[in-house]
Amino acid sequence: MNRRDALMRVAALAGATISLPALADTLEASAARRTLTGKPLFFTADQDATVAELADTIIPTTSTPGAKAAKVNEIIDVIVKDCYKPDDQQRFLDGLTQTNKLSQDAYGKAFVQLDPAQRIEIVKKLEADDKERKAQMAPAKSAAKVENSQADLQMPEAKKRYTPFFTMLKDLTLTGYFTSEIGATQALEYVAVPGRYDGCVTLKPGQKAWAI
Amino acid sequence: MNLNIDAKKDMTYDAIVVGSGISGGWAAKELTQKGLKVLMLERGRDVKHIEGYPTATNNPWDFPHRGRITTMAAEEYWANMRTGYTANEEWRHFFENDKENPYLEKPNRKVDWIRGYHVGGRSLMWGRQSYRWNKEDFMANGKEGIGVDWPIRYEDLAPWYTYVETFAGISGNKDGLDVLPDGNYLPPMQMNCLEKEAKKKIEKAFAGRTVTMGRTAHLTAPKQLHYDLGRAACQFRNQCMRGCPYGAYFSTQSATLPAAVKTGRLTLRPDSIVSEVLYDEKKGKATGVRVIDQNTKEVREYYAKVIFLNASAFASTSILMNSKSHRFPNGMGNDSDQLGRNIMDHHLAAGAAGTFDGMEDQYYYGRRANGVYIPRYRNWGKDKRDYVRGFGYQGGAGRGGWNRGNGMEGFGADFKESLTKPGGWTMSLGGFGEMIADPNNRMTLSPDQKDKWGLPIIVFDAAYGENEKKMRIDMMNDAAEMLEAAGIKNVTPYNDTTKNPGIGIHEMGTARMGRDPKTSILNAHNQLHTVKNVFNTDGACMTSASCVNPSLTYMALTARAADFAVKEMKKGTL
Numbered sequence: 101m102n103r104r105d106a107l108m109r110v111a112a113l114a115g116a117t118i119s120l121p122a123l124a125d126t127l128e129a130s131a132a133r134r135t136l137t138g139k140p141l142f143f144t145a146d147q148d149a150t151v152a153e154l155a156d157t158i159i160p161t162t163s164t165p166g167a168k169a170a171k172v173n174e175i176i177d178v179i180v181k182d183c184y185k186p187d188d189q190q191r192f193l194d195g196l197t198q199t200n201k202l203s204q205d206a207y208g209k210a211f212v213q214l215d216p217a218q219r220i221e222i223v224k225k226l227e228a229d230d231k232e233r234k235a236q237m238a239p240a241k242s243a244a245k246v247e248n249s250q251a252d253l254q255m256p257e258a259k260k261r262y263t264p265f266f267t268m269l270k271d272l273t274l275t276g277y278f279t280s281e282i283g284a285t286q287a288l289e290y291v292a293v294p295g296r297y298d299g300c301v302t303l304k305p306g307q308k309a310w311a312i
Numbered sequence: 313m314n315l316n317i318d319a320k321k322d323m324t325y326d327a328i329v330v331g332s333g334i335s336g337g338w339a340a341k342e343l344t345q346k347g348l349k350v351l352m353l354e355r356g357r358d359v360k361h362i363e364g365y366p367t368a369t370n371n372p373w374d375f376p377h378r379g380r381i382t383t384m385a386a387e388e389y390w391a392n393m394r395t396g397y398t399a400n401e402e403w404r405h406f407f408e409n410d411k412e413n414p415y416l417e418k419p420n421r422k423v424d425w426i427r428g429y430h431v432g433g434r435s436l437m438w439g440r441q442s443y444r445w446n447k448e449d450f451m452a453n454g455k456e457g458i459g460v461d462w463p464i465r466y467e468d469l470a471p472w473y474t475y476v477e478t479f480a481g482i483s484g485n486k487d488g489l490d491v492l493p494d495g496n497y498l499p500p501m502q503m504n505c506l507e508k509e510a511k512k513k514i515e516k517a518f519a520g521r522t523v524t525m526g527r528t529a530h531l532t533a534p535k536q537l538h539y540d541l542g543r544a545a546c547q548f549r550n551q552c553m554r555g556c557p558y559g560a561y562f563s564t565q566s567a568t569l570p571a572a573v574k575t576g577r578l579t580l581r582p583d584s585i586v587s588e589v590l591y592d593e594k595k596g597k598a599t600g601v602r603v604i605d606q607n608t609k610e611v612r613e614y615y616a617k618v619i620f621l622n623a624s625a626f627a628s629t630s631i632l633m634n635s636k637s638h639r640f641p642n643g644m645g646n647d648s649d650q651l652g653r654n655i656m657d658h659h660l661a662a663g664a665a666g667t668f669d670g671m672e673d674q675y676y677y678g679r680r681a682n683g684v685y686i687p688r689y690r691n692w693g694k695d696k697r698d699y700v701r702g703f704g705y706q707g708g709a710g711r712g713g714w715n716r717g718n719g720m721e722g723f724g725a726d727f728k729e730s731l732t733k734p735g736g737w738t739m740s741l742g743g744f745g746e747m748i749a750d751p752n753n754r755m756t757l758s759p760d761q762k763d764k765w766g767l768p769i770i771v772f773d774a775a776y777g778e779n780e781k782k783m784r785i786d787m788m789n790d791a792a793e794m795l796e797a798a799g800i801k802n803v804t805p806y807n808d809t810t811k812n813p814g815i816g817i818h819e820m821g822t823a824r825m826g827r828d829p830k831t832s833i834l835n836a837h838n839q840l841h842t843v844k845n846v847f848n849t850d851g852a853c854m855t856s857a858s859c860v861n862p863s864l865t866y867m868a869l870t871a872r873a874a875d876f877a878v879k880e881m882k883k884g885t886l
Binding site (some may be wrong): 130132157159162163164178179184220231267270271274275276279281287290291292294295296298300302303308309310311 | 372375379380381382384501503504505507508548550672673675676679711713715717718721723724725727728729733735
C-alpha cells in the first residue's frame with residue numbers, strides 16, 4: 101500500500117456508514133432540527149431575530165459577509181439550549197429583554213427596528229454595563245481565591261463568578277461566526293489538510309489568520 | 313460429553329490478551345507473530361480503523377455545538393470534565409461515560425480516571441509523546457530507598473526500545489543527552505521562528521538545559537514497513553484525537569492490530585468484560601479468564617496457557633483483585649499486599665506563559681500536533697534540590713487566533729477585521745513532574761457497591777505528596793525564568809494545586825515489578841511472582857514513574873515480556 105492508496109481510503113470515509121454511541125445521536129438532534137425546520141428551538145421568534153441583529157452588530161458585513169449571513173443566531177440558539185445551565189440561560193434571556201428596554205427608552209423602538217448607528221449605541225451601552233458588573237465582581241472574586249476565606253464560605257460558587265450577558269453574547273457570536281463556513285473560509289483562511297508543516301513562513305501582505 | 317469437550321476446545325487459545333490499547337495491541341502483535349493462537353478481549357465496542365472515526369474529517373462547522381460540551385454530557389462525563397478537554401464533542405465518543413461506569417473516591421483523596429472502553433483503547437486518543445527512560449530512572453528507587461528497586465536496568469530495555477520505535481515510527485531529534493537517550497527516529501518536526509529563537513536564548517542563559525523538538529509517534533517520513541500496514545505520512549491537520557484516517561500516528565488500529573491480523577492467528581472479541589483470571593489450585597497456574605458480555609451479560613470462560621493483562625493500570629489491577637481463590641484470598645498474586653498501592657501519575661498544571669513583541673512578519677503553515685521539549689535538568693549532575701527526581705517541560709509558541717477577541721474590548725467592523733489577522737506571538741512551558749511511589753496512594757474494591765455487570769466498583773484514595781508540592785514551585789518558577797530569558801514579556805507563572813493524581817492520564821504502579829515477592833507483584837519479566845503464566849505490561853507494572861511520558865516504555869516492556877513468554881513456553885516452563 102502506498103500513500104495514494106491510504107488517501108483513497110480516506111476519501112471512502114464520506115460514504116461510510118458510521119454508528120455513534122446513543123448519547124451523541126441525541127445531541128446531534130438540536131442542530132439538525134433547527135436546520136430542518138428553520139425555527140428557533142430555545143428562543144422565541146422575536147428573541148431569535150434580536151440575537152441575529154445583535155450578532156451582526158458585533159460582526160457586521162465588511163469585505164466579507166457578517167454574522168447574520170453566517171446564521172450565527174441559529175448556532176447561538178442551539179448552544180444556549182444544549183450547553184447552558186438554567187441560570188445562564190435565564191441571564192441570557194434577561195439580557196435580550198434589557199436590550200429591548202434600552203432601545204425603547206432611547207428610541208421608542210425594539211432593537212431589531214433600529215438603524216445600524218442606533219444599534220451600535222445600544223451595544224455600547226451593553227458593553228459598558230458588563231464592564232461595570234465585572235468591576236463589581238472583581239473584589240468578590242479575589243476574596244474567593246483565598247482558600248476558606250469568609251467570602252469563599254458565604255458566597256455560593258455561581259454568585260462569585262458568573263458571565264454577564266454581553267460577554268456571553270460576544271463569546272457566542274465570535275465562536276459561531278469564526279467556526280462557520282463563511283467565517284472560517286472567507287474571513288479567515290481554512291486549510292482542511294495542510295499536508296506539511298513549515299515552521300517559519302514570511303507573512304504575505306494582507307494574509308489572513310488560519311481558521312484553526 | 314463430546315460436545316462439552318469440543319466446546320472447551322473452541323474456547324481454548326495459546327494466549328489470551330486482556331485489553332486492546334497500546335500495550336494489549338503490542339502483546340497481540342508479538343504473540344501472534346511468534347506463532348501463537350491469540351484471543352484478544354476488549355471490554356468495549358469495536359472501532360474499525362477509519363470507518364470508526366466519525367468526526368475525523370469534520371470541518372469546524374460540522375460540529376452541532378461547534379465543539380462545546382452540552383450540559384447533558386457534562387453531567388454524564390463528570391470525571392472527564394476535570395481534564396477540560398476529553399468530553400469535547402470532537403472526540404467524546406472515545407472517552408468513557410463516567411455515569412455508566414462510575415468509580416468512588418475518598419474525600420480530598422480523589423483520582424481522575426480517564427478511560428477509553430473500545431477496541432484500540434486510549435491508543436486512539438493518546439498524546440503520542442514518546443521518550444525513552446534514562447539509566448538513572450531505573451536506579452533512583454534503589455539508590456534513594458523509595459518504593460522498591462526496579463528488577464531491570466536501562467540496558468535490559470534498550471534493544472526493545474529500538475525495536476518498538478522502528479515499528480511504531482517515532483519522529484524526533486537525536487540530542488546526545490544522557491538524561492533523554494536517543495532512539496531510532498524518523499525526521500523531527502520543525503520548530504517555528506519564535507521557538508528557534510527561544511531555544512538559542514534559553515540554552516545560552518542556562519548551561520545544561522536543552523530545548524529540543526518533541527519526540528512523537530507520528531510518521532514524518534514513513535518507511536516501507538509502515539506503508540505495508542496501510543499507514544501514510546502525517547498531514548499536519550492536528551485532529552489526532554478524533555482518530556487519524558491516514559494512520560499517521562501509532563495506534564492499535566493503525567499499526568499493531570493489522571500486523572496481528574496479518575498472521576491469521578488473532579481472534580478479537582469486543583464487548584467482553586473480563587471479570588477474573590481463573591486459577592487452578594493444583595497446578596498453581598492460571599487456566600483462563602471469565603468474561604461477561606457487556607450487552608447480553610452472558611458469562612463465558614476462555615482458556616489459554618498464557619494470560620497477558622493489558623486492560624490499563626487500574627483495570628488490570630481490579631481484575632487481579634477480583635480473582636480470588638483459596639490460595640489468593642486477597643487477589644491473585646497479592647501475597648505482598650502491594651496490589652492496588654503506589655498509584656503514580658505525572659503531575660502537571662505548573663509552568664508559565666507570556667507574550668512576545670516582534671516577529672510580526674513571521675508565521676507558519678500547517679498544524680503541528682507537537683511542541684518543544686525541555687528534558688529534565690533538576691537533581692541531575694551536580695544540581696541538588698530540596699526534593700528528589702525532576703520534571704521536563706512541554707511547550708510551544710504560536711500566534712493568536714480569533715478567540716483572542718473575547719479578551720478584547722470592542723465590536724463592529726474594525727474589531728472584526730483585526731481578528732482576521734494573525735494575533736501576537738505567545739509562548740508557554742508546562743511542566744511534567746515525576747510522582748514518587750507512596751503505598752498510601754491506593755485503590756481498593758468497594759465491599760458493597762457494584763456496577764451494572766455485578767462487578768465491584770473501584771474506590772480511589774490518593775493525593776500528591778510533599779515531594780511533588782516542592783517540585784511544583786520549581787516547575788512554575790523555572791518556566792517563568794526561562795521564558796524571560798527567551799525575551800518573552802508579560803510572563804504569568806501558574807501552579808494549579810487543585811488537580812488530582814490521574815490528570816496526566818499516565819496512571820501507574822498498582823502491580824509493581826520488583827525483585828522480592830514480599831514487596832512487589834511482578835518479577836523482572838512482568839510475570840506475577842506467584843502465578844508465572846500471568847503477565848502484566850501496562851501502567852500497573854511500573855515501579856517508578858520517571859518524568860517522561862510512559863507509553864513507549866509500556867511498548868518496550870510488552871515486546872520484551874512477550875518474547876520471554878514464548879521462549880518459556882517452548883522450554884515447557886509455562
